[in-house]
Amino acid sequence: MATxxxxxxxxxxxxxxxxxxxxxxxxxxxxxxxGSILGLSQATVSRLRAGKSELDPASKSFEAGQFLLRLFRSLDALLGSDDLAARAWLATPNLDLEARPLELIDSFKGLMTVCDYVDAHRARV
Structure with missing residues (x-):
């Protein structure tokens, strides 16, 4: 069973x-x-992106990755699968968040805040 x-x-x-x-x-x-978002080094991220390594489900990086995926899916639903619009939204100063979302997601708390913010706006739709 454990296997x-x-x-x-x-x-x-x-x-x-x-x-x-x-x-x-x-x-x-x-x-x-x-790497900043996931709490990993650039070298580790390079290995992840090259398929030579993967996130450990027991790690904090895995949890951060789950929140990043949640943010992606929420923005995707809110913006109609427009990746350019999502990139623009992330890079634009947000008055409610008092920063650019892309700057906030470097910390776990900021990532959760941005996820919650997008989900709250998604609920209105």
């Missing part, structure tokens, strides 16, 4: 790693920026 649970977790790490890599590509995130 099966480990297989699922390993698969989850690979799936989330692939999703995060694609999000970084869509949003034009550098390895340094993605």
């Amino acid at each position: 099966r649970a480990a297989e699922v977790e390993e698969g989850d790490g690979k799936v989330l790693t692939n999703a995060i890599s694609r999000i970084a590509e869509f949003w034009g995130l550098t390895n340094a920026k993605l």
Whole structure:
């Protein structure tokens, strides 16, 4: 039974790693920026994006990756799958958040705040 649970977790790490890599590509995130968001070094992010490593489901980086995926999916739904609009929204100063969302997501607290903000606006739609 424990072996099966480990297989699922390993698969989850690979799936989330692939999703995060694609999000970084869509949003034009550098390895340094993605590393800052996930709490990883640029070298580790480079290995993740190259498919040579994957996020560990038991790590804080995995949890941050889940929130990044949540933000991506929420913005995707809110903006009609327009990646350029999502990039613009992330880079534009937001009066409610008192910063550019892209600057806030470098911290775990900021990432959660931006996710909650987007989800709250999505609920209105």
